[in-house]
Amino acid sequence: MCSCSCSHEGHEHDHNHGHEHHADALIPVIGVVTDIRVDTPDVKTFRVTAPEGGICFEYMPGQCAMLSIPAVGEAMFSITSSPTNREFMEFSIKKCGTLTDWLHQIEPEQELTIRGPYGNGFPVDDALAGQDLLFIAGGIGLAPLRSVINYCLHHRDRYGSIDIVYGARSSSDLVDIDELKNIWPTLENTNVHLTIDREEEGWDGHVGFVPSYVKELDFSLDKTVLLCGPPIMIKFTLASLQEMGFDKTQVYTTMELKMKCGVGKCGRCNIGSKYVCKDGPVFRCDELDELPDEY
Amino acid sequence: MSAQILTVKMENIGNLFKAIAADQKLYLPLEQAGQVQFLPYDPADDSQKVRLDVLNTVRSAKDLFFPQSENMVAFKKQGKKIDIIENREKVEAFTVFGVRACDARSFDILDRVFLSEPVDVSYAERRARGTVVTLACNEPEETCFCETFGIDAAKPDGDITTWIADGLLWWQANTNKGVKLTDKLLSVDAGLFVDSTGEAKALEEQQEKIREIISQLPLHGLSLEYFHKEELKTIFNSPKWQELSEACIGCGTCTFVCPTCQCYDIRDYDTGNGVQRYRCWDSCMYSDFVMMAHGNPRTSQVERFRQRFMHKLVYYPANNEGIFSCVGCGRCLAKCPSSMNIVKVAKTIGGEANV
């Protein structure tokens, strides 16, 4: 482990691999937006690299980063790219406030500040290893899962079957990524199940909410589930899974609370005695039962 | 550590302050517009009034290590380019004199937050450069309940402990930093202190007196037994939070005067020719504290009020071997506009043990 207390704590870290070295976890580095993709009417995916190219820091699937435009705002975002990608990092960002509005009107070459990685990430090398995986995402919830999915596909032999259930309000709200349409469905032992909330012209796929779709799909109960999306969707999908016979210990999800520091000190993101920025954002659903109902 | 006990006559205490301030900043409890604050001592300014009789400053000594607001980093934006300019204040060595036992213990509580990985650099720097000289409490207030937390007002922690007894200031170094400061003072002025080791009867009597008073205070024997992590959800779900929080006006005073409150905000300020990022104290009592895109998980003052006291009495201890995040300084008792405070909470929620 790196002996400095820099933000890259906990990972192999070469002080000379590019960006300036900081001793302070709260001080960001510069990232350059090299590409912007429109995914849905209110979600864009931003490709970010260090000024000299490559990723800004090492991270694991499910971890997050604080992005900021100084004087506009700073907010936490899941890193949606897989760490196996050494060229760039990606963030899928929903337009919903000061910073995200601003980011939605920038153009490539724009610099921003970035610090991280924050959070625990998914247990890709422990609990998930060797398992059949069921990914369930709603809306922007695909962002953190995409990182894990690509990570698992990169290390395909370490995991069993992979099923991906993804739903959104309408077909235009389904994040328009290449993988979803052209790559994942074509891979061996990998299935993609898409759904939208309401009937729509030109859509011949499944219609219905994610929680009921999951039930219809009648998955075998030995899978490990990774569940991400809006709080309400998580709540109902978890209930569906339990009705089907899944145990909460089989289900991992991510929590979202207001964050400022990202390192468990500013006191902002706690649920009971756990800090979502440090002890989360990934929780096993049975762990959530231990926490007070305040999220 | 050496048990050497030095004394200096109270009438010569000015010489001691001058000697300490000779090559570093010295913070003393000074009077400012009728209130007492830890402010930089200026030997040349004889209008300054040192108040060693006042127990607790309104702003606790945490301000010196975790200031109410401090610059973190600056940015320059030019077109699509952003430059990061590190401009955090460089911390010079300093000493603070007159810290009470409760505030001295609050540093341990903050250390567990700010010195755990990843270390908070600016707090760590201030802790490393600052020497803490504590002063025993000859006259504790009725609001004091440091004893509940195993704090001995007659023998405060700190790099150096001092007492006032028998017209003398008694001085004992506890840590290497304390010994270093003592040695430096002696090297500048060998006659500053008298070695009173082994002749500390007056000091011991004073300590006895303090402990005697503490045992007579109204909050003596306050029990926090009920507050442990096994009861987390029961306490959280107690219906009593409703009535307890009724009078709370969400001002945040309790959090700002509290020596153990740690919450902060990070904000940007457009200076006109750049952007200054600073951090400042924040309060979980404020309505927008956890406001976010999909709403506010703490919609009313009941939840915010509960958060503050749950943090002090349950959450922090759950993460820190049962240590409470309160040192019984009594500031929230004395300063809340509605007279709500941690003691009322502890007695109402943790009822049984306190009747």
Add this chain to the structure above:
Amino acid sequence: MQNADREINKEKISVAEMAKQILEQGRADRLMGWKRGEFFYDNSPAVFENLSELDDFVYDLFCGSNLSKFLVKESRKDGKIAVLLKPCDRYSFNQLVKEHRIIKDNVLPVEIDCDGMLDIDKIRALGIKGIKKITVDGDQLQIDTVYGPKTCAREDVLLMKCLTCKDRVGGDRFELVKEIEAMSSVERYEFWRSELSKCIRCNACRNVCPACTCEKCVFDNDKSGIANKANTDSFEESLYHMIRAFHVAGRCTDCGECTRVCPQNIPLHLINRKIIKDLNEFYGEYQAGEDDFSKGPLTRFDLDDVEPDIVMERGGNK
């Protein structure tokens, strides 16, 4: 027009008895009063819903807090709430009714007498520590402490607002304002610099202020350009206090709560009193909250209103 109906203590029974009768006779569903504290001086505002809760009811020398502002929230709940109003509190209540912040149909205002409330901080400032009990002995207070008995004059430890109570004669509330006006600009700057730099921006003054009931205060609005949580520089703390004083101008009833709650004992009421004094001089004597219907000096326009340049004429730029 006339003020909303009031409950007045005609029979001169004790306030506790009044409170009991109101709940007993069902004249209100709830009653807002004060609840006994941990010590004898730390009473808290509280809502009582039934007779057994009234066991903790208290009305004594430490009920300085003004209950009016709580009604902004309480009057929006179901049922009728009775509220105890000291003479000074009635002004805030009226003003809040006037501003439609209190739904008056849901409130039963109850006027109670008051002989002046004590300020525990003033007692402490006399160096009296470890306070256990206080007994009133004519003009004197006998104070029982951990460090033996002490005494002090009652008048010396009354709350600031009680010294110039609108219900009592005597005391020029503008005395200190005049002293400050008489200072040179340098002295005046120094005075406020020294006072205001003690501010810890805890917001107690704003949150307690019955005139500050904005749903979103400018200082909490990130988009206002003046949102801040800390005194980032010495300019900012003055900015906060001055902006606030202007926002409450003409509506401030001089209830004295801001000064009572300030943990740093900043005499905030002097800023508001300066504005009140100016308003009186410009537009004629006016007491905000005197009634719950009339228009205030700044919300009314008369052809003979003063012109802004009066400020220059009066030497405002000296």
